[in-house]
Amino acid sequence: MFNHRTFRSAATVTVLLLAAAGATQAQQAAPSRSDALTTADVSGWLQTSTPSGRIDRNNPFFQSLGSNGRSCNSCHRQAEGWTITPDELRQRFARSDGLDPVFALVDGAVSPRADVSTVYARRSAYAMLLNRGLVRVGMPMPANAEFRLSAVDDPYGYASARELSLFRRPLPATNLVWLTAVMWDGRETFAPFKPPMDAGIDLQDLRSSLASQARDAVLGHEQAASAPDEATIGRIVEFELHMVTAQVDDYRAGRLNEDDAMGGPDILTQQRFWVGINDTLGNDPTGDAFDARVMRLFDGWSDAAAPFRRDPRSRARAAIARGEQLFDTMPIAIRGVAGLNDVTGKPVIHGSCGSCHNAPNIGNHSMALPVDIGIAAASRRTPDMPLYTLTNNATGQSVQTTDPGLAMRTGKWADIGKFKGPILRGLAARAPYFHNGSAATLRDVVDFYDTRFQIRMNAQQKSDLVAFLSAL
Template sequence: MKPRLSHLLLGVAVTSFGWQAVTAQSSDEAAAAQVAHAGELPNGGNGWWEPGEGRPIPEAIEYENDHGRLRLYNVDGEVLTEGHPFFEPIGPNGRACVSCHQPADGMSLSLRSIRERWEETGGSDPIFAAIDGANCPNLPQGEEASHSLLLERGLFRIGLPWPPRDPWGDGTIEPEFTLEVVRDPGGCNTDPEYGLDSANPTVSVYRRPRMVANLPYVVHRNFGIGPFVGKTGEPALRDPENGEPVNMNLMADARVPTLATQASDAAATHLQLLRAMTPAELAQITDMQGQLFAAQVYDNVAGDLLAGPGGNAFGPENLAHGDIGFLGNNTTRWVFPVAAEWAEPLPELTDEQNERRASIWRGQQIYHFRTFWISDSMHLNSVGLGNPVKRTCATCHGMHMTGLDTANGWMDIGTTNLPWAREVPQNPWTDEQELMPLFRITCRDDVPPHPFLGRVIYTQDPGRALISGRCNDVGTIVMQQFRAFASRAPYFSNGSAANIREVIDFYDRRYNIQYSEQEKTDLENFLATL
């Protein structure tokens, strides 16, 4: 029988292979090193990195954002970018990997940066390349309306073959459902050249770029259930280089297994590279990605987050020294280890600064211990935990130091599927102009209906189902980490939360948590420090 995640308690993951105990981990020395560097590091402001610039990235550099400052840290020292395939425009459209993975944005791409580039370049920056920086490649490239999803939600077009390709063979998968286009404001899904009825049938969905920092946590292989996906029991993809199973937590739909295959896929699709990347190029990219860590180090009100003892969650150096791929247990290895002593008033700080630090501490406590009922979430309420189940934020966002899910796989919290994907002001059921496409999924009569959404599902992005072809995967997405959160708005894979408060409000509505205003403020202040 395939192993599945059978139980998840706050702090202990129980599988069919038993439970994994966790031990204490201290990073006081790393924190002290960060304090020693404070005030001595180059400040990049909110500067943009052009492809092919050639300037090196220092061992550590800080960037300003709306909540404070982010620090980017490379454990192997300075990165020489001249001739480096991550930073050079190796494809014909002028982009480099850095175009969509900017250091100032936590190695992702914020909506603020996107809008600034449009204004500064008149829409000529390579990030607006027609292939995916426009709503559809056939639209007039110089018009803002052609790039509305990127300019208003920070979304790039992802074109996926339909029906899905079989990852274990050369053919395709027969989907368990039919897919119809209900609404197509960008025009790509119904386009005769790029759409579902084209010579190469393609589904276009629109997603945010993920950050390429702290990746040792993202690609860890400590998930403990062998060659299976924890949330579904299906066989996990394998590393083509060594045949080892991978955790499939790298991309939103888990369609590629490793950093190297992701780089190759991105070069072909986003950079439009017309050749295969060389092993040397892939090694340069993946080596650098394994060395970069990003986290907030300064809060605009609280000041230096590394001041005082007990703040072992803060800063990228602490991340670099964390225990990778382990479930936080909130007794000896916290998800985000901020000790109570960190929140004690510091005499050198103002009352306002000390109150903000107290608020950040309360937010950390809310994250770890404020319980609420979770219901109707596919691959969470369907894996033996119960429906509903009373848990906390740290139940799913439980990996030590990042807030990733330690158990591999994908789930649906309702960001794209109706009836949960209720956005303001975009309401899919009204006649208002909606930015996102809308699809009707109809599960075949010979397969069971979706346990929470039935046989007919309306969704803005079928998520993993576009890869697996399964009804139960409709709308499921691999969750992201919380680090460098303040630097890379908007949030969720579809950019539907413009800021951190909207993320909190979404969960509050979705699960009827009934946070108080103070709780929302404290949780927002905490998430902004990560």
């Protein structure tokens, strides 16, 4: 499956996509709901594809490699799109009285000093996991930063310059073959992945990055005394790199790869991709210009409603197709986004969702593009989040943020609040959204964009966009 990272001509790709669609329909003529690769979520069924057709539960991904009983699977679970969700965590809490290994002081609690002596105490200590699926990423202020930490307002009385508490969502441990930055702030990106599109080099960088990430996860989240051997890390990385996950079935619209639609993970494995593909800022190594039609999965359903307007399934399909149209074509006046407007020197960029989510049918950025869309801004702070005041050493200017993002790694003032845009597949199974879980539903995501960029979508447009995002 790795060859989809290499360059192919458009003609080859079309053939590949058609072949995959045909095979998929034949294999899945009688879908089996007990299939271990398929799990239910709020809007339908999520499927993970692997080359062997099964999930290898003997992989060290599922084994406790440290001292606290956790495995990668404590925070990256198949049915939750390979991350975790508050609902499932609350069930785990109830079953174990808050003693399941995911509930560990080191980064599961609001503070490593929280009281966890009783079940009631644990309920408060693990509130960020239970309410929002957030893990505490503890990071010291970067050395030689252009700014200093001038004030801390931590409701849990722990954070300081020695260790900021950054509450973040675990990113999905699937679809990783398309990553162009590892972690929300890209800090596990071993070498910046860049063109030329030599697949061997790309994958080498990606493998090294994921190996470094896995080592740090075992040492940090799993509290191991020493890193596991290379063979163990290698097995985890291969396991992660071979999974492809997407929504496969929608309660209202039916199978997402039927009647010329191209949803679901099997078709996704054939997706053509290279670092820089369809880049918005003109960095596609083929020299091709950016095509705003980033998502082209449901073209075939665009006239689904025409012949059968009263058939609910056709109407649901038409809504998904309209949502995809909106994603691709709805004009957004992008203003005040650090990493875009400042870099291009344009105060307004007339773009769309795909300006930032440009990787075709995948939805992350095809090159690392950390940007600040305002999720960590003080104005959006909720009382359960710490708030940090950062002061620029040179200018004396101050900003407040719940998470400095990329700036924690680079120490640069300009990088405060920058995060990567995640891959937009398998979304339905993994609410809440954004790095801090601030959008409880996909509707909340859409409302955020509507307000942030003053798009003025109507109710129909919002629900169409949600129908589309739910079908990814």
